[in-house]
Each structure stands twice: as C-alpha cells, then as structure tokens.
Amino acid sequence: MSVVFLLLPLSLFLALCGLAGYIWALRRGQFDDLESPARRMLFDDEARPTDHRERD
C-alpha cells in the first residue's frame, strides 16, 4: 500500500498538466468568445487557407 506515496504525486502531476493546458488556452484567448466557433463549425463553405495569427 506504500505505493500510494508514489501514485499520489504522479496523479497530481497529470492533473497539473491539465491545468497547464487550461491556462495556455486561456492565455491565447480561446475563452474570449465561446459562441461564434460553435456556429462557425456548421458552415458548409469550401476550406480557405487561413493564416493563424497570434492574438494578444
């Protein structure tokens, strides 16, 4: 059962990676507008080459 001393930090590390991912997405402004991407997904236009510019 002493393996829990190892397992706990390990699982916390995984959870921290999740948090880091969240913070990264937050910094890049992905949570600023939650409505348009949902609707944009449904448009049937042909794909256009879009330039992915860093915002803010």
Add this chain to the structure above:
Amino acid sequence: MDSSPPAERLPDYTEGKCLHCGRDALNGPFCCGGCRLIYDTIHRLGLTDFYRYREASESQRFEPLQELGSTYGSYDDETFHSTHIFPLADGLVQARLHLTGIHCAGCIWLVEKLPELIEGVREARLSFAHGNVTLTFDPTTTRLSTIAQFLHSLGYPSCPLEEESISRAEAADDRLLLLRLGVAGFCASNTMLLAVSLFQGWFTGMEEQYADYFRWTSLLLALPAITFSAAPFYRAAFGSLAARKFHIDLPIAIALLASFALSTYNTFTGRSDVYFDSAAALIFLLLSSRFVQRRAVRVAAERSRVAWSVMPTFGRRVVGENRESVALSSLRAGDVVEVLPGERFPSDGHIQTGYSRVDRSVLTGESQPEQVGPSDLVHGGTLNIQSALLVKLSTSFSASRVGRLLQEIAEGRRAPSSFLSFTERASKLFVSTVLVLALLTLVLRWGDGLYPALEATLALLIVTCPCALALASPLLAARAVSSAARIGLLMKNVDALEGLLHSRNVYFDKTGTLTDEAVTVHDCALEAGAENDIFSAIPLLCSATPHHPVSRALLEYAYDRTQSPAAFAEPRVEAIPGKGLVLVREGIEWRVGSLRFAEENGTRFSPGMTRFIEAAANSGDSVAVLSKERSAVAVFSLRERLKPSAISCVEALARAGKTITILSGDKAAVVRKTGYLLQLPTERCLGDLSPEGKRDIVASSRGGSIMIGDGFNDGGAMQAADVAVAVRGGTQPNLEVADLIVTAGDLSTVIRAFQGARRLQSTLWLILGVSSLYNLCGAALAMSGRMSPLVAALIMPLSSITVITLALVCDPFKPMRKR
C-alpha cells in the same frame, strides 16, 4: 430603388413573416423597407445561403444608409486612422468595428464573407458575444468607409470601438476570473478525491501515516484556492469593513479562513477532521456563479453599445479657398466650417452663407425640418438636409448644447436611487445576523471547551453560508438577462427591474417612442382611374427630397401600391422650400405639396376632395396634395401613427397604478392630441420641452421615476430617472445611459418587463424562503453544539444545489405562446 424579385415566386415565403428577418410582416413579404433592401443586396451578391443559417429573432430595426445621412466618411480621416487603425506586417492594416444587428449564425456567416465580396479585405472575423468585427485589409486597395458602407447595406451599421482601452481591461479582468476559477476547480476536485479517502478511513480505520499524508497533501492543494482564487472575496469583505459596511462576502471570507485555520491545526496535531475540500469547493462554486453573471451582463452591455457614428467626429474648417478636415476637439469659436447636405453640424453657430433645411430632431424630437438662412442659429449634432452651408461657430463642441448633454451622459451622473435593491437590504440584514449568531455560539459553547466552541462556531458559519444571496441571486440575475434578451429586452442593470415595480411615475417620450418616427398617410382621396399615373408620379417627385417626412410618407405609400417603382428622381424637379415640389415632364406639370401650396397655385378640387380635406382638418390631420396641370388628382391625409402597442402599454401601466406623463419637444397641441388617444389628462401631456426641460421635470418627480424614450433629446431625462428604458435600439447615445433597452421598439415588451420583474421577485422570495428554512434549522443545530463542521460541510452543498436549481430553472421572461 432597386427592383426586387416579385414576392409570389419566392420559395421560402411563410405567410405573415418577413422574408429577410423572420419577424411579423403585416403587409407584403417584408416587415420594412430596410429588410427589402438587404434582401435585394443579398440576392444580387449571390449570398442566398445566408437564409439557411439565419435565425429569426427580435433584433433591432434597420435603417438604410441613405436615411441616416451618413457615409462613414469620418473613417477615412487621418486622425481617425492614427487611433483606430493599426498596421500589420506586409502592408496590411487591422481595424476593429462594433456592429449592431448581429444576432445569429447567419450574421457571422455573412460578415465573414467580406474577403470574397470586397477586394482588398483579407480577413473579417466576428466575435459574436461582443458584436465586434476585426478587419484585416489592404489600405491601398480599399478604404474603411467602403467596408463600413457595405456592412451597413447588409444590415449591420457600425461604430468605432471608442473605449478600446476599457474593453481590453475588461477582457483582462475576465481572464483573471477564469484563471482563478480554473485553479479553484483544480484544487477542489483533487482535495475532494483525497477527502473521500479520508472519509473511508474515518469509518474503517486508516493507518496514521497515510492519513497524515493525505491531510498534508490536501493542505498544500487547498493553498492556491484559499489564497489566489478567493482573493476577490477577501478584498470585498475586508475592504467594505473599512468603509463600515457589511458585504455579503464577509461571512464567506470568515468561513473560508476559519475552516482553513481549523483544518491546518488539525493537520498539525494529527486529528481526523479536515475541511479543505469544502472550502475549495465553495470557492469554486461561488466563482462559477460570478463568472456566469458577469458574462451575461457583459454580453447585454456590449450588444447595447451605441453607434456613435451619427454624432460628428470631424469638421471641415474653411481656410481661405481650402477646406481642411479637423478633429472635433480642435474646432474653436470663430472658426468657419462647411457643412454639406447629409452631414451634421459640428457645433453651435450662426450661418454665414447659404440657405437650407435643418432636421433638429436630435435635440427637439420634432419631425418637421426647419428652414434656415444667413445669421440663423444652428446647433451641433443637428442634420443639414438640403444644401451646403458655411457656418461660423460660436462655441467649441464640448461647450455646445449637444456636447454638454453628451458629457453629462458620459459622466454617468445618475440621481442616487431612492431605494436599495431588495437583495442589498437582505444581504445587510443577513450578514449582521450571522455575525451576531456566531459570537453567540462562541459564548454559549464556551462552557464545553475552546475547541468544541470553535467547532460549533465554524459549523454555524458553514451551515449558514449565504448560498441564496451569494450564489443563487447572481445566477438568477444572469438567467433574467438571457431570458429577457430572447424577447428583445436588453438588461444592463438587473436591479433596474426592481425599480420598475417600485417607481410610481412613468414618463414617455412621444416621437419614436409612443408614435412611429415619421408621419404616414392615413387616408387618400384619389381621382378615379388615375391610380397608375399617380403612383408613378410620386416617386419621380418625392425622391428629390427623401429626407423630408412628407416625402417619405408618400414614397412609402406609393411603393406599397406599385409593382415597378421608378428607380430615380427626375433631376428637373424644383423644390420650393416650405411649400412643395414641382415637375414638368412631357409637357405636363405635376405638383406635390402642402394644401396652401396647392391653393396658392389655383388648384381645382373636386367636391369629394374638398369634403375629404374638411374631414381631415376636423380630426387635426395635415394634408398633402398632388396635382396634375392644376387639378388635384390625389389628396393625402397625414398623421403621426401611434404605435399599436402604445395604447395597451399605457392602459396596463395605468391599471398598475402608475402616474403617466408624456414629455415631448413637439408642439403642445400635437402632444395633447396624442395624449387624448391614450386617454391621458391634458395636464399630463407636456410639449415644447427642450432636453434640459425634460430632465428637470424627471429630476423633480417624487416616488421614483421611469423614463421611457428613444432619442438623444431624452438622454438628460434618462440620466435623471431612477430607471431608464430606451426604446428601439438604434444610433443614439442615450443607449449608454439606459438600464433597459427594448430593441424592437415594441412597447408591449415594456409590459413584459414589468411582468418579468414581478416573476423574478417571486422566484427570489421562494429561494430566500427555502434558504431561510434550511438556515434556521441548521443554525439551531449548530448553536446547540449538535452539529460538527464536517456534517455542516456535507449539508451545505444540499442547500446550494437546491437554490441553484431553483435559480436556473426560472424563466421570468418566458416568451408567450402566440395564439
């Protein structure tokens, strides 16, 4: 006017609904000329896919560009460029504009199609929640004004994002809140996992080393939540203490710190009870509800952000032979400016040269344009209609009437509310009660020992956690805001709803609020057999002065009755100011104008027409005459149309016991006539009021005041009122001042606002009732020492869930089912 495809051939025609926007259309396939224009444009550009994506909604009414008299020319100015357009790499530039009228997926689709429709536009990206579009374009190929005009023709008037720095600060604030929320969520979930293990150990026994390990890890995990995530609560709670006030966050802050302290002590001494998970979870829940509320209110505020483009931002200074474009703030008294037709005067002044007609409705609300000539006074912000004028300014913009009014509005000097909102009063009471009870518990349980006394107090604090007030009421507010948006009511200030119920005085503006903006043709006497002739002659004549209200009325009337309207005005139309229009075409002389104009020319009237004119005079209507070769072929009676919803709205308000008054800048006789139709006593129908006059009346009212208006001239009055309701979303600055905005101009929404306020109130009472019951039982148990903080921490989520569910399920503005 473009020719549009005949309605009958259209495949998606639903009886009674506007083809373009989906709202009710009373006569014909479109609800208004604006929708018809946009429909044409969309078809011409081959963008009919739009109709697959668009959703019908109660969006704002659209005004075509020509009627606004704006060309977005100010967007091309040097000074504007330096503050609003930013250069990017490879020669492109970026600008952000705020668009009004964005409400569905179709709008996103249409706006983002811009690169394919305008050469030089590289990208257009819409942020739906804020209604802002970020444009990337090549400045050598296209201009921002062209893009703005195009967007306008598609139904999206634009304005610059004036407070760029403020919106960036708000965005940063939002992100910080989300960061705190994320961290709290991380801490809460992981401590909860550990807490489950500890509970298990509590029942079946756990070796000390593991229990210690879990407790210490929980402590470390809870630290970020308790310090970073909960910081706003501490700031609010203890900051307000310095101001000698009790903030609702105070018991929360104390509970959090106390539970953390006790749990830390227990961790050090190896005792079993730790509450890190409850504290972290509470922080997470509270932050979530704050976030939801902020979002909802923010979206409502953004949607109502005004299009300032109607107000001038630049003036054209005359220096010798040259004209130089200068920013409004640089204009001084003594400068001479040139004002072209369709432009607004940049400040107050006197006319130096030129004759023209001026639309003063922005200040007076009066629909009839006024004749002006040299040495006449004109005010900044009013619209020059007919010909170019040179004006010598007497003040700078900020000292002009409009400038001063704008400043008042911008400074947000609102009269202090005559009442605190219900939740504010409840919060105050609650906080003081809880603090008193906590001290009492400490004293009562002192006899059992220090540690049990502390535990009992902590249990009390946890169990009486103000979930109803701190958790559910923000959620309720957010629900109310989104529920209201669905019926076309934008709420910038939820407390204003309460003000609706408690205020006794309701003030209405007349033009545009109770009545439709322009005059309309009420009835018409036609010479038999001449219909076609008449309806094709009117556009030829009246298109020469499309801004004139009578022209507009006649054009609308003719347009509705003919299949192929003329596409342009005859250039040979002679406009006689104050009288009418004359056209000689193919040897036939046509005249349209006032009755006096016709009489002065010796026009002959048939007996039927004379009777018609008398009847119109009796009911107080004005009359327009169309004559062909000095013989009257058509007589139109004109009146300001009362909005159909106005009568029911005023009636309902009167029944609710409100005192209703009409405040208008229009002539007193006209206001009294309107009041008569609404069954209001004459002393409650006040006309000839200036914007300052309206404001003074509202400011001096007692018992709470609600101001319902639409135009800029209501801004001061709305500022002074307890609750400000703006009707018909549009382009006036008073939208900034309004608490509630009725986007479709339909007054029945105002009644729905009252009903929704009442329903919201009862839901709040229900939630508080349930919460109080629970709190009483819990407090009793805690104070008698029968409840440990652990049990309290288990029960508290139950109450939270109950009130949250009650708040989220409520739909105060549920759209009524159509019969």
